[in-house]
Amino acid sequence: MGSSRFSCVLWDVDGTIADASAGILPRIEIVLGELGKPSIPADQVNRWIGPPMLESFQELAGLSEDEAVVAVARYRGLAGEQGYANSVRLYDGVVDVIREVHAAGVPQTTASTKPSNQIEAIFEHFDLTDLFVAVHGATPTPGVNDTKADVLGRALDDMRARGVDVSRPVLIGDRHHDIDGARGFDVPVIFARWGFGSPEEEAGSILALDRPADLRDVLLG
Incomplete structure (x- = not known):
């Protein structure tokens, strides 16, 4: 194994590896329109990307839990x-870092509240699958509101079961949900x-970086 201060790396997906907003936001607008809800205010656009969608439909669109399940x-x-x-689209430079870490x-692995089947499809499309030990995301079943902590816990357990050293993950x-979810695992x-x-x-967070390329020295320096 190459030199790294970390024994394994877990990645969020939306806002970290990929920008899927060009598809996410129009779909949200369609759903809100069908439910008779107003469009997303300009100052709330970024708040929809990253958190669990069931949570966002309730907190940002004011839907009840039952309505949010239907919306999701x-x-x-x-x-x-x-x-x-x-x-x-993938963020410039992020795939280079992923490939170097793999090499x-x-x-x-991933630890994202994006449904796992969607992550798998994106990784297959961009030829990223073989760079990861496994993919961990939210359960695709509507009504299941996996938190970041839920997904992260499963990811760590699965990596450990696969023989991966998770002592220094x-x-x-890119969201406070990542920090909040990781806190309980001391990640x-x-x-x-x-x-x-x-x-x-x-x-x-232990560090905030402006560009994906800045990760290279942090992860492998």
């Missing part, structure tokens, strides 16, 4: 029809400023 099912149906990798022998993410977080989080959300 409709949203995911639209995503499936359009293609999970449709309108997704150094440092195990990688690090999570890379340090590197905050991705290139994503959708606000500066206020950096609190609690």
